[in-house]
Each structure stands twice: as C-alpha cells, then as structure tokens.
Amino acid sequence: MGNALNKLLKHYRNVEKKKNEYKFGKILGCGSFGVVRECMNKMTKEVYAVKIIKKKKKHKKSYNFEKMVKNEIKYLSIMSHENIIKFKDFFEDKNKFYIVLEKCEGGELFYKVVKNKCLMESETALIVRQICCALQYLHSNNIIHRDIK
Numbered sequence: 001m002g003n004a005l006n007k008l009l010k011h012y013r014n015v016e017k018k019k020n021e022y023k024f025g026k027i028l029g030c031g032s033f034g035v036v037r038e039c040m041n042k043m044t045k046e047v048y049a050v051k052i053i054k055k056k057k058k059h060k061k062s063y064n065f066e067k068m069v070k071n072e073i074k075y076l077s078i079m080s081h082e083n084i085i086k087f088k089d090f091f092e093d094k095n096k097f098y099i100v101l102e103k104c105e106g107g108e109l110f111y112k113v114v115k116n117k118c119l120m121e122s123e124t125a126l127i128v129r130q131i132c133c134a135l136q137y138l139h140s141n142n143i144i145h146r147d148i149k
Helices: 002-019 057-062 065-078 109-116 121-140
Strands: 022-030 034-041 047-054 087-092 096-102
Touching: 002 087, 022 047, 034 096, 065 087, 065 096
Parallel strands: none
Antiparallel strands: 022 034, 034 047, 047 096, 087 096
16 A cells, blocks of 8 residues: 555656646637646747646546547657647646647637638648648548547
C-alpha cells in the first residue's frame, strides 16, 4: 500500500513539474469537454496551444472517456502531415488532461466565413484540398476522424 501511494505522489509531483514548464495564457477556444489556451514553454519561449480536458465522472459513464483521450494522444503523436496539427507534449493531473499542440494562426474557418459572408472559389478549393489530403493520410493509416471542423 505504501509503495503504491509513493508512486502516486511521485507521479503528481512530476505532473506539477511538467505543468510548471509552461506559462498558460489567453483562451483560444472552448468546447464541451474543456478549453484550449495559449501556452509558452518557459525554457524555449516557444508558443503552443494546450487542450485542457476536464475529467468529469459523467464522461466516464457514457463511454470510456479516458481511453478516447489517450487514443487521441496516441494518434496525434504518430501522425506527421502538413495539414494535421502537431503533437508536442502530454500530461495529466487528478482533474484534467493537458495536450500540448502546435499553435495554428488564422482562427477558425467558421468565423472567417461568417465575417466575410463567403469565400472565393479559389480559397474554398484550397481549403477542401487540404482537408481531403489530411483525410486521405488518416485513412491510409486506418484512422477515421469523427469530428472534422
């Protein structure tokens, strides 16, 4: 029992150390499972986005939530494609998962369409091509994306 407790305490000390490697900044977006914030690695000064996912009991009742999150991390960590966001780091504490990702500039496509009322045909074709290339890459690796945004 004491050994298990020591392992648990060591794990959470390491999580706090890992969390302290980053300075968390402004909110970039929100979703049903959590929030995405800007973060900066204090040592390298590189800026990333960190997806912070709450561990709620209600998620675990409806499906294996933790397994879903860890699968996302696994797949992000092995993917390498110019149109798929790059995985950088992962850690978790008692209440949350933290997935550190490449920070993409330019905002969400939805808001760009709303702001401009429409997109030029050439711009739309480029966006559709990028999405199709990313999906083709995923499918060639036997991965199905169920939440394309």
